[in-house]
Amino acid sequence: MTKLAKYQIIQEEIKKQIQDGAYLVGEKIPAESQLMTTFSVSRHTVRQAISSLVNEGVLEKIQGSGTFVVEQRKIQAAMGKKSKTIGVITTYLSDYIFPSIIRGIEEELRENGYSLLLASTQNDTEKERESIEMMLRQQVDGLIIEPTRSSFFNPNLSYYLQLKLNQIPFVYLHTAYPEMDAPVVAMDDEAGTELATKHLLDLGHREIAIVSKVDDIQGRNRLKGYFKAFEEAGDFVSSDHVLTYETRTTDGLRSEIMQLLTAENPPTAFVAYNDQVALMIEEAANERGLLIPDDLSLVSHDASGMRLNHNGKAPTSIVHPQEQMGKDAARVLMNAIEQTGTKSDSIIYEPRLIIQETTKKFGQ
Amino acid sequence: MTKLAKYQIIQEEIKKQIQDGAYLVGEKIPAESQLMTTFSVSRHTVRQAISSLVNEGVLEKIQGSGTFVVEQRKIQAAMGKKSKTIGVITTYLSDYIFPSIIRGIEEELRENGYSLLLASTQNDTEKERESIEMMLRQQVDGLIIEPTRSSFFNPNLSYYLQLKLNQIPFVYLHTAYPEMDAPVVAMDDEAGTELATKHLLDLGHREIAIVSKVDDIQGRNRLKGYFKAFEEAGDFVSSDHVLTYETRTTDGLRSEIMQLLTAENPPTAFVAYNDQVALMIEEAANERGLLIPDDLSLVSHDASGMRLNHNGKAPTSIVHPQEQMGKDAARVLMNAIEQTGTKSDSIIYEPRLIIQETTKKFGQ
Missing domain, CATH: 3.40.50.2300 (Response regulator)
Structure with missing residues (x-):
């Protein structure tokens, strides 16, 4: 912004008056209508200026009482100086x-x-x-x-x-x-999962499932990378092999993974959204009597340092900085x-x- | 893809055999295990080939019975010739x-x-x-x-x-x-709403509400354009002025608009996701005794030819091709x-x- 908007001029003016002592700390500032007259501006402009001063910490709105000047220390901080x-x-x-x-x-x-x-x-x-x-x-x-x-x-x-x-x-x-x-x-979440999936394809796996989050964009980008790796390889994805979850739906996820492991066409490998999901996959595999990596390969994300619960192995993983x-x-x-x-x-x-x-x- | 994948070779081979009369129309094709032996490939490859032929319409899976060759007309269409x-x-x-x-x-x-x-x-x-x-x-x-x-x-x-x-x-x-x-x-949905919002800002409106869909990317891009127009103008948006809905939540939308129109800080203008939403806004305004455009300005999207219900006016709108x-x-x-x-x-x-x-x- 090259020039100040009208509300910003009012905002600076009110600050100056506080600094000059026209309004004291803890004092109530005039009502909107009075400020409209004082500065010859619309109610909207007054509201914007006040709202901005509230956000800066210069003023404080108390429900049902009005708008007050807050303590000096905060004002000092708000007067141009950085709070660091x-x-x-x-x-x-x-x-x-x-x-x-x-x-x-x-x-x-x-x-x-x-x-x-x-x-x-x-x-x-x-x-x-x-x-x-x-x-x-x-x-x-x-x-x-x-x-x-x-x-x-x-x-x-x-x-x-x-x-x-x-x-x-x-x-x-x-x-x-x-x-x-x-x-x-x-x-680069898309490139990360592409790399993870390609690693499994290169190892000869074809039935590769993914378990990914879909309420964040990271998870959706990871799904994109998964599809891309299959496209590059000219290979299909079974829709059963794409398991998705949200923050609020993790509860059913482990049993979905368990079901998938006993389906007609079970995956021989998994790509996990992160190490927490990788542990969930291992839990389910363990319950089904499957060993990692002998019966099931697993690539995770984040390389958090977590190890598998049942055999203590460190997951093959995309590194998080x-x-x-x-x-x-x-x-x-x-x-x-x-x-x-x-x-x-x-x-x-x-x-x-x-x-x-x-x-x-x-x-x- | 420069070369055919293994399943595609099998797929073409099966098609050729059908064309050559090895398998007749309506006939059941051999079981997976037999095809695995015939072509010396894995079950996965056989399944991919069959699944691909089913999608092409050459084969048909009948639950509990097996996989059959479908009628000639369809095969002809599937044999390289485009279906147009x-x-x-x-x-x-x-x-x-x-x-x-x-x-x-x-x-x-x-x-x-x-x-x-x-x-x-x-x-x-x-x-x-x-x-x-x-x-x-x-x-x-x-x-x-x-x-x-x-x-x-x-x-x-x-x-x-x-x-x-x-x-x-x-x-x-x-x-x-x-x-x-x-x-x-x-x-360009983002640029469209930016233009619509800027038009209202240029007319002197400041309290501009938007009603947008959020279960499609179009609506989210339109919201982006709305925020951008305000940012360009150096002006704030009240969070009450952003009304969002999904395909399944349109029912409550009209009453939300009605509430907004009698709030403390009511909008003087609206940007509508499309003409159907614009009509909803007009309904609510009418019920509140507000006239368009005298009391409330309205910019819509799509220029579908719809007119307002109560005064027959044509909405100012972003044109849809x-x-x-x-x-x-x-x-x-x-x-x-x-x-x-x-x-x-x-x-x-x-x-x-x-x-x-x-x-x-x-x-x-």
Whole structure:
């Protein structure tokens, strides 16, 4: 934006008056109608200015009472000075590969004098909304966001537009919301599964099943890579061999895998969405008396360090950069905040397969 | 594919034997195990060959009885000769702009000696599966497909892979399944809604609501254009002003629009997903005693020729090429069948806005 919008001029004017002492800390500011007269603007413009000041943390709305000037410390932070705080919103925090990713983010930020505010969505858009609101109140300089249920329309997009208009940069982790552009730091998920599937085809497997998530775009891209590998090989896919699930439907998944293993045309190999799913496949195989990799080969994603439960083998897997991804996301965001980067700082990692102990030539 | 896969060689061999009279029409072909011995191939390869011949219409599986050679006419068609028949699978057939699109397809095909097989999915993936199976049995030379609930993962993707491997080209209408590449003939939906929203912003409207579908990618792209127009204008979006619906949730939509019209901060303008939604908005406005365009401006999509119910006005709208789109899709498909086109023949139409009677300067 080259020039300030009308609401932004009002917004700056109100801030100046607070700084000049016209409105004191804890004091109620005049009603909308009075501000409309004072500044000769529409109700819409007044509302935008106030809403923006609330998000900056300068004002606070108290239901049924009015709008108040908040404490001095916050105002100071909001007056042009950077808070040197970054918000990180991921789907999960303490499980699986998330601690490593967050450690990467934290290390990189700390070295550069930023502190870190954390929140998780549990892949629920309502929790995501609360997290963004909290981050806005804390006046973060920027956000690293892992999209929540990215396959579906996100009802919180107006908040992301607000971040853009308030010039609070944000960077996506793992995938982007298709409706809202911003830099993304992610794996090439399509190429990853293509590589995983091709590995199994090269080992002579033909009946290769996939178990993938479909409420995030990562999972849908992984399915695309799976189909692509078969297309390249000129080989068909049985529709029974494509098992999909959502965050809320993991419960039935293990029994679906069990059923598939005793079907007429059972798979001799599996591609798993991640190591957690790989363990589920192993559980089901174990219950059916099938050994990995002797009876069933298995390629996973993430190389999280997990091993199979029953024979302790390390899964053949597509590698996830984890800590490196966290560091890179932090760097892309700091570039955007300090405006040292180019417009798109996206980073997409080429997939790499590590062949470990869960894959074997078909029929051997 | 430069060389034939093993199953394709078997497939051609079986066809040749049928042509040579080794297997007669109506006769049962040998069991899988026998074919495995005859051709020295795996059960998997035999199954692929048979499944492919069933899809070509050469063989027919009868549950509990075996696999039979079907009638001569069909075999003739399947023996290399083109059927000169095209399949068209759209979400709807007889309503709205679909008759015009289909007329465009039909005219273009007829001029080129092709006939047309039609099916509709009612935006239901189960019906889509039945339609594709039917089309495969009828040995179409190619398919024009409007994706079903394209925002979600489509469980029928293995059929589309099968089309590719059997070298039956297909062309997408309106949008593509993200997991399966093929040429697409579509509007630039994002640019369209950006144009529609910008028109309202230029008229001085600020509280602009959108009502969009989210179970197809078209609707999600239209939402992207809406957010983009606001971003360009440096203006916020109230999250209440984004109303979304799916094919199965249209029932509650009219009352949601009604509620929005009496909210604290009611919109002064609407962007409608299409003319059917525009009529719904007008119904709600009428019930609230609001006049279009005096109290409420309205931009729609498709320019279907529909007029408002209560005052007969023609909606300001993004134009849909309808018949032209049908003709173009048919041409792209015929190019693919006759292999005269380049690899990607996609056509994306630049949006055009026609300003008619439902938009007006804000406050005038």
